[in-house]
Amino acid sequence: MSIDWHALGTVLAVTLLSTVGLVGVFTLGVVGLARPAAAAARGGAYVCFAACAAAVAWGIWLIVAK
Amino acid sequence: MEHMTLLIGIVIATALVFDFTNGFHDTANAMATTISTGALKPKTAVAMAAVLNLVGAFLSVAVAKTISGGIIDESAGVKPEMIFAALVGAIVWNMLTWLAGLPSSSSHALFGGLIGATLVAVGRHGVHGEAVVMKVLIPALAAPIVAGLASTLATRLSYRLGRNADPAATAKGYRAGQIASAGLVSLAHGTNDAQKTMGVITLALITGGVVAPHADPPLWVIVSAGAAIALGTYIGGWRIIRTMGKGLTDIQPQQGFAAQTGAAATILASSHLGFALSTTQVCSGSVMGAGLGRKGAVVRWSTAGRMVAAWGLTLPAAGLVAAGAALLTDQGTWGVVTVAVAGLAICAAIRTAARRKPITHTNVNDEPAAADATATEPQGAVTAAIAAVIPPPVGVPGTTPAPTA
Numbered sequence: 001m002s003i004d005w006h007a008l009g010t011v012l013a014v015t016l017l018s019t020v021g022l023v024g025v026f027t028l029g030v031v032g033l034a035r036p037a038a039a040a041a042r043g044g045a046y047v048c049f050a051a052c053a054a055a056v057a058w059g060i061w062l063i064v065a066k
Numbered sequence: 067m068e069h070m071t072l073l074i075g076i077v078i079a080t081a082l083v084f085d086f087t088n089g090f091h092d093t094a095n096a097m098a099t100t101i102s103t104g105a106l107k108p109k110t111a112v113a114m115a116a117v118l119n120l121v122g123a124f125l126s127v128a129v130a131k132t133i134s135g136g137i138i139d140e141s142a143g144v145k146p147e148m149i150f151a152a153l154v155g156a157i158v159w160n161m162l163t164w165l166a167g168l169p170s171s172s173s174h175a176l177f178g179g180l181i182g183a184t185l186v187a188v189g190r191h192g193v194h195g196e197a198v199v200m201k202v203l204i205p206a207l208a209a210p211i212v213a214g215l216a217s218t219l220a221t222r223l224s225y226r227l228g229r230n231a232d233p234a235a236t237a238k239g240y241r242a243g244q245i246a247s248a249g250l251v252s253l254a255h256g257t258n259d260a261q262k263t264m265g266v267i268t269l270a271l272i273t274g275g276v277v278a279p280h281a282d283p284p285l286w287v288i289v290s291a292g293a294a295i296a297l298g299t300y301i302g303g304w305r306i307i308r309t310m311g312k313g314l315t316d317i318q319p320q321q322g323f324a325a326q327t328g329a330a331a332t333i334l335a336s337s338h339l340g341f342a343l344s345t346t347q348v349c350s351g352s353v354m355g356a357g358l359g360r361k362g363a364v365v366r367w368s369t370a371g372r373m374v375a376a377w378g379l380t381l382p383a384a385g386l387v388a389a390g391a392a393l394l395t396d397q398g399t400w401g402v403v404t405v406a407v408a409g410l411a412i413c414a415a416i417r418t419a420a421r422r423k424p425i426t427h428t429n430v431n432d433e434p435a436a437a438d439a440t441a442t443e444p445q446g447a448v449t450a451a452i453a454a455v456i457p458p459p460v461g462v463p464g465t466t467p468a469p470t471a
């Protein structure tokens with residue numbers, strides 16, 4: 001009986017990277033929006049949210065394409 | 067095959083009942099933290115989860131085609147009676163864990179049931195031991211750890227990045243993010259779990275000779291399985307939602323968001339790579355992880371311990387019930403009838419027991435301890451009225467263990 005360490009490791013790496021990345025980017029966006037009257041922060045925040053939306057769309061595409 | 071029709075009909079009905087229990091058992095996965103942080107109202111949350119589960123059921127039929135995931139040898143002589151026994155085992159275990167408010171895996175209950183029934187009806191050669199280890203046991207161990215680790219790190223990072231931000235101004239943003247990631251979990255749940263039931267029904271239809279082997283599930287199977295899981299989700303397993311949303315740890319919107327994102331990422335990554343894992347275990351793991359990631363958050367290890375014990379028991383317990391049921395159904399028609407009657411009686415008894423301490427969308431967010439204290443009183447309204455007029459007795463009701471149920 002062989003344990004597929006490679007697949008397990010891939011799941012671990014992908015999950016860690018995508019979770020921490022998504023949450024980090026989204027947090028930056030939320031923090032940017034919370035800062036009052038800073039146009040640059042606002043713009044940056046929307047870029048962050050767009051990146052998150054793209055990641056979610058890719059996730060849904062993964063479900064459908066499977 | 068005319069004489070098979072009634073039995074197949076019973077199997078299909080039982081499969082839909084299992085799908086229904088699967089739905090309300092697993093509402094908590096996507097929505098427990100969304101409800102407990104107040105991101106969505108309880109009824110709105112379950113309605114959203116139900117719709118997304120239904121949508122998910124239509125997205126793909128890949129899982130349905132390999133229902134047992136190679137765990138049982140479908141060519142070794144699978145009979146409708148056996149599938150029926152397996153489903154009864156899975157339903158009984160799902161109902162019991164729901165009564166206890168424990169988030170256990172519906173998929174493991176189904177696998178356990180199939181394994182137990184196969185061992186009795188076909189014998190050892192009907193079960194692929196290696197597939198059980200590789201596809202069930204290893205993901206069961208790894209999934210909560212991976213999801214927990216991911217959401218711990220994400221929670222830490224999120225609190226670090228946002229340490230100077232005003233919590234009141236950011237909470238709204240995190241709640242929005244939480245709703246989105248909870249939606250993703252619901253969708254993934256629909257594609258995985260609704261399809262397991264579709265697979266079971268299709269398998270029953272194939273063994274009865276109604277559809278050709280290796281056929282896609284017929285449309286009515288997809289529709290009815292999707293509808294059953296969505297209905298179950300909408301009814302809501304409030305007991306389990308409370309455990310996951312309030313019982314394991316106190317969740318803030320920021321943590322809820324990290325937990326849901328971690329769960330969604332784990333489910334998507336692993337199902338894309340071909341691991342069939344339990345949505346329930348992933349979500350519980352990530353909720354625990356989010357609890358560990360915030361400084362000062364309370365993680366209730368006793369509740370977590372009970373939950374992990376239920377995870378360990380799920381496979382053998384559902385298998386045992388299914389094995390007993392398979393022994394009976396092998397005896398012929400009277401055996402099937404006995405199992406059906408016994409299964410219905412057990413479900414009715416559990417429902418009655420649950421009625422004694424009802425948990426609904428109205429009280430799901432109450433603190434578990436406080437709610438238990440009031441609920442242990444048999445005549446809640448009367449005792450509450452008495453308690454209101456007389457001074458509190460020496461023994462606080464909450465400190466006495468629940469005598470009933």
